[in-house]
Amino acid sequence: MTNIGKSVIRKEAEDKVTGRAKYTADYSSVGMLFGKTVISKHGHARINNIDVSEAEKVPGVRAIVAGERFPLTGEEIRDRPPIAVDKIRYHGEVTAIVVADSPSIAKKAATLIHVDYVPLPVVNSPREAVKKSAPLVHENVALYEKDEGVNPIPESNIANHTKIRKGNIKKGWDQSEVTVENNFSFPPSDHIAMETRSAIAEIKPNGDIHIKTSSQAPFMVKELLSAYFNIEVGKIIVDTPLVGGGYGGKASVQLEILAYLASKAVGGRVVKMMNEREEDLISSPCHMGLDATVKIGCTKEGILKAAELTYLVDSGAYSDKAIHLSRACAVDCTGPYRIDHIWCDSYAVYTNHPYPAPYRGFSHAEVHFVFERAMDILARKLRMDPLELRRKNAILPGDTSPTQVVLNRSTVGDVPQCIEKVKELSRWNEGQIIEVDKRYVRAKGIACVWKNSTIPPESSSGVVITFNEDGTLNLISGVVEIGTGTKTVLAQMVAEYFRMDTNDVYVRMNVDTQATPEHWKTVASRGTLMAGRAALAAAEDAINQIKDIASRVLKVRPDDLEVGNRRIFLREEPNRGLDFKEVVYGYTYPEGNAIGGQIIGRGNYILRNVTHLDPETGKGNPGPEWAVGAQVVEVEFDRRDYTYRILKAISVLDIGKVLNYKGALGQVTGAMCMGLGFGGRESFIFDQQGRVLNPQLRTYRPVQFGEQPEYIVEFVETPHIDAPFGARGAGEQGLLGMPAALGNSLSVAAGVELFHLPLIPESIWAEKEGRE
Amino acid sequence: MLKLTGTTNITLNINGEKRPVTVRPSETLLGILRGKLGLTGAKPGCLNGDCGACTVMIDGKPMKSCLMLGVEAPGKKIQTVEGLNGTPIQRSFIEHFAFQCGYCTPGFIMNCQSLIDTNPNAPDEIIEEWLKSNICRCTGYEEIEKAIKSVLRDK
Numbered sequence: 060m061t062n063i064g065k066s067v068i069r070k071e072a073e074d075k076v077t078g079r080a081k082y083t084a085d086y087s088s089v090g091m092l093f094g095k096t097v098i099s100k101h102g103h104a105r106i107n108n109i110d111v112s113e114a115e116k117v118p119g120v121r122a123i124v125a126g127e128r129f130p131l132t133g134e135e136i137r138d139r140p141p142i143a144v145d146k147i148r149y150h151g152e153v154t155a156i157v158v159a160d161s162p163s164i165a166k167k168a169a170t171l172i173h174v175d176y177v178p179l180p181v182v183n184s185p186r187e188a189v190k191k192s193a194p195l196v197h198e199n200v201a202l203y204e205k206d207e208g209v210n211p212i213p214e215s216n217i218a219n220h221t222k223i224r225k226g227n228i229k230k231g232w233d234q235s236e237v238t239v240e241n242n243f244s245f246p247p248s249d250h251i252a253m254e255t256r257s258a259i260a261e262i263k264p265n266g267d268i269h270i271k272t273s274s275q276a277p278f279m280v281k282e283l284l285s286a287y288f289n290i291e292v293g294k295i296i297v298d299t300p301l302v303g304g305g306y307g308g309k310a311s312v313q314l315e316i317l318a319y320l321a322s323k324a325v326g327g328r329v330v331k332m333m334n335e336r337e338e339d340l341i342s343s344p345c346h347m348g349l350d351a352t353v354k355i356g357c358t359k360e361g362i363l364k365a366a367e368l369t370y371l372v373d374s375g376a377y378s379d380k381a382i383h384l385s386r387a388c389a390v391d392c393t394g395p396y397r398i399d400h401i402w403c404d405s406y407a408v409y410t411n412h413p414y415p416a417p418y419r420g421f422s423h424a425e426v427h428f429v430f431e432r433a434m435d436i437l438a439r440k441l442r443m444d445p446l447e448l449r450r451k452n453a454i455l456p457g458d459t460s461p462t463q464v465v466l467n468r469s470t471v472g473d474v475p476q477c478i479e480k481v482k483e484l485s486r487w488n489e490g491q492i493i494e495v496d497k498r499y500v501r502a503k504g505i506a507c508v509w510k511n512s513t514i515p516p517e518s519s520s521g522v523v524i525t526f527n528e529d530g531t532l533n534l535i536s537g538v539v540e541i542g543t544g545t546k547t548v549l550a551q552m553v554a555e556y557f558r559m560d561t562n563d564v565y566v567r568m569n570v571d572t573q574a575t576p577e578h579w580k581t582v583a584s585r586g587t588l589m590a591g592r593a594a595l596a597a598a599e600d601a602i603n604q605i606k607d608i609a610s611r612v613l614k615v616r617p618d619d620l621e622v623g624n625r626r627i628f629l630r631e632e633p634n635r636g637l638d639f640k641e642v643v644y645g646y647t648y649p650e651g652n653a654i655g656g657q658i659i660g661r662g663n664y665i666l667r668n669v670t671h672l673d674p675e676t677g678k679g680n681p682g683p684e685w686a687v688g689a690q691v692v693e694v695e696f697d698r699r700d701y702t703y704r705i706l707k708a709i710s711v712l713d714i715g716k717v718l719n720y721k722g723a724l725g726q727v728t729g730a731m732c733m734g735l736g737f738g739g740r741e742s743f744i745f746d747q748q749g750r751v752l753n754p755q756l757r758t759y760r761p762v763q764f765g766e767q768p769e770y771i772v773e774f775v776e777t778p779h780i781d782a783p784f785g786a787r788g789a790g791e792q793g794l795l796g797m798p799a800a801l802g803n804s805l806s807v808a809a810g811v812e813l814f815h816l817p818l819i820p821e822s823i824w825a826e827k828e829g830r831e
Numbered sequence: 832m833l834k835l836t837g838t839t840n841i842t843l844n845i846n847g848e849k850r851p852v853t854v855r856p857s858e859t860l861l862g863i864l865r866g867k868l869g870l871t872g873a874k875p876g877c878l879n880g881d882c883g884a885c886t887v888m889i890d891g892k893p894m895k896s897c898l899m900l901g902v903e904a905p906g907k908k909i910q911t912v913e914g915l916n917g918t919p920i921q922r923s924f925i926e927h928f929a930f931q932c933g934y935c936t937p938g939f940i941m942n943c944q945s946l947i948d949t950n951p952n953a954p955d956e957i958i959e960e961w962l963k964s965n966i967c968r969c970t971g972y973e974e975i976e977k978a979i980k981s982v983l984r985d986k
Contacts, residue, residue, distance in 0.1 A: 068928075075933030076933075078872020078912035079872070080933050082874075085871035087866070162866075251966075251968050252934075253884055253932070253934040254874070254876070255875070303874070303932045303933070306968070336877040336878065542930075542932030543931065725969075725970055725974060756881035756966065761966055763963050763966065764962040764965065765962070766972075767973060
């Protein structure tokens with residue numbers, strides 16, 4: 060293989076270092092109008108009145124949208140008015156949109172809209188939300204339109220309940236000689252893509268709707284706008300250029316709806332909307348919080364027997380993706396261990412918080428934090444090395460997942476090998492805790508991870524390959540380039556298949572839903588599998604067409620021909636053949652007559668054998684494969700003031716065949732950095748009224764340059780047989796164990812079990828001193 | 832005397848070109864570059880000076896263009912990422928895979944270029960101090976560190 064595994068430089072690299080790379084908000088046109096949202100200042104309040112009279116008088120204001128009852132939106136339950144009516148349910152909820160000639164006029168007018176609120180009692184955590192006495196976020200949850208299989212509980216804040224019933228839980232507890240039970244929690248936080256969300260909408264006179272948006276899911280924008288507003292789906296055309304970071308946050312459809320309504324309010328003129336950072340943090344969807352109870356049991360020898368788990372997903376004010384997120388919590392509700400008896404109850408719970416989008420790892424880093432912390436607490440009770448406890452229980456081919464899928468070598472990576480390697484790389488044997496001096500200690504924590512995707516069974520991906528006259532080719536895929544380099548990897552795959560140089564494969568970066576074959580969503584680390592398989596199918600289709608033409612010209616059988624270096628030739632006599640440029644635009648005989656035409660290869664892929672989950676037991680096949688790994692974090696902890704430095708972060712991940720080494724490394728270390736931020740520092744801080752007190756980057760600080768640890772990354776390459784070249788998902792896995800490994804290292808360092816994120820010095824101090 | 836209401840005409844010196852432009856006194860340099868001059872390399876990330884994505888160079892020093900008014904800029908040499916081409920730091924960012932989504936990249940590159948120009952022997956602490964003013968959410972910063980150090984150390 061000449062292209063696969065190589066650190067091929069991403070196709071759009073030069074554009075990105077010269078400022079020429081264009082993102083949604085970089086596009087403007089003369090005459091374009093600008094939309095600006097007005098967002099609520101309360102966590103929960105009745106809207107008495109919205110006074111727009113002063114705002115309307117501002118010269119240059121073209122429309123104000125407020126108080127209008129639009130169809131309800133939301134992915135599995137239609138519970139969300141795109142613009143609030145009657146009441147607001149979270150701090151940051153959109154209450155009005157101003158459309159004006161310039162951003163500054165829109166902003167000025169927005170400040171002149173006066174909303175008269177009557178504050179209501181607030182539901183400030185999922186734990187509070189499930190109490191009998193809790194105020195209801197939605198009074199009539201049972202009346203909402205919803206997908207089949209989604210069952211909100213009437214007169215409660217519970218939007219859905221997913222059950223896992225594997226084995227016989229009573230038997231599991233009977234066999235358990237040592238058990239632990241603990242509560243864990245963390246508040247919502249955010250993705251902080253550096254590009255805030257933006258969307259540009261226009262409605263043409265014939266009713267065609269053009270949306271340009273910074274989205275991971277342009278095809279969902281089309282599908283959902285069509286469903287919400289009863290518009291023929293083909294009339295919605297969505298264009299997505301480069302996206303400045305997604306991490307799941309741009310897989311939700313929100314700002315596009317507002318841009319569409321804004322354009323509609325001004326007769327279909329072009330309207331651009333761009334979130335300011337504060338809006339991007341709290342108004343658009345965030346990263347879920349979680350409240351969990353974990354009970355696990357094992358024999359005296361440390362063989363896991365039972366797990367009983369309750370997950371309360373902070374679904375915020377609207378259920379949108381939260382139901383799916385809570386389902387994913389149930390699917391991989393434990394770490395990557397063999398456990399024969401599992402009960403899990405995962406609830407999506409309404410609160411008066413911003414509502415969640417997917418977040419890199421889709422519920423897995425969240426579940427891993429609570430489960431892997433519990434594993435360490437269990438190890439301590441057993442007086443067993445926590446790494447050894449994990450090694451003993453590591454899941455293997457032949458074992459079953461929580462949803463009762465029988466695993467094989469292809470569908471699950473090699474957990475024991477990951478543990479073995481991370482043990483070496485972290486020098487685990489030198490001891491989990493090392494005293495530096497009276498003040499400082501160094502401590503290590505471990506976590507094991509796994510992840511499957513839980514995307515719908517019918518999700519598909521398509522690729523088209525067209526040829527240029529010189530024999531080079533163009534690759535067109537619906538994968539959005541959000542930074543993962545997937546389109547460059549697809550070019551590597553196709554080049555490998557054609558045995559040609561990656562430079563001879565041109566990649567279309569923009570996605571246009573009218574011209575690009577659909578790729579369901581650029582999420583779930585599934586680009587390389589789904590678009591990869593589609594790309595290889597398209598390549599095969601193109602090669603067959605080339606062979607067909609060439610076989611007639613050369614008067615040989617098509618299957619005696621091979622391709623390579625932009626030529627098609629006889630396997631036995633490589634000198635006898637044709638250059639691609641002679642064939643791919645049709646072959647012209649010396650007499651002047653021609654056959655064929657431009658070669659257009661097409662391919663698609665749909666996930667195989669993925670099923671819905673049984674509503675009573677959760678039994679079913681959630682996705683194609685589990686990528687696995689083992690991770691260690693080492694900290695230096697100051698026992699005097701509870702501050703710490705992260706010295707090393709180590710990941711050994713089984714991502715199958717590595718397709719682009721430096722690209723994969725960057726995905727993993729970037730994800731690790733994000734995970735350490737999530738575990739160590741990032742969270743929304745709510746006041747008693749459910750208001751977010753830190754909605755800007757000055758008070759919500761992601762990891763900065765210089766704070767990063769030393770990263771150590773190694774790959775194990777157990778092939779996933781179904782995937783192109785045996786690759787597994789790799790975009791999320793680096794993040795998954797970081798909060799847990801950080802929590803485990805700090806619990807050892809501080810000598811106290813830590814149950815809550817973020818792990819800031821103050822909360823470690825409070826836990827240690829037993830204070831609230 | 833600059834008129835401080837309505838609009839005013841100013842001439843900016845950007846990447847060696849004189850660019851006359853009509854602005855409101857409250858317009859930020861970032862807004863003018865992007866909205867009036869089509870120089871969209873400088874990116875809005877927070878409009879608050881927290882993220883560094885809009886960094887340009889003013890008389891050779893890095894400046895967050897969201898924190899500077901356009902009317903403060905006449906008479907100063909403004910350099911944006913569009914004015915850099917084929918520089919060692921740009922090549923180094925590519926070779927070291929120092930970006931993924933690329934949104935923070937122009938800001939990082941302008942900050943790095945200014946550091947290279949003004950402090951070519953910068954020790955590690957100075958590099959860290961300078962680059963702390965930019966946020967990258969995709970990488971874990973390791974590649975950016977390698978990119979800047981390879982330019983500063985390999986000279």
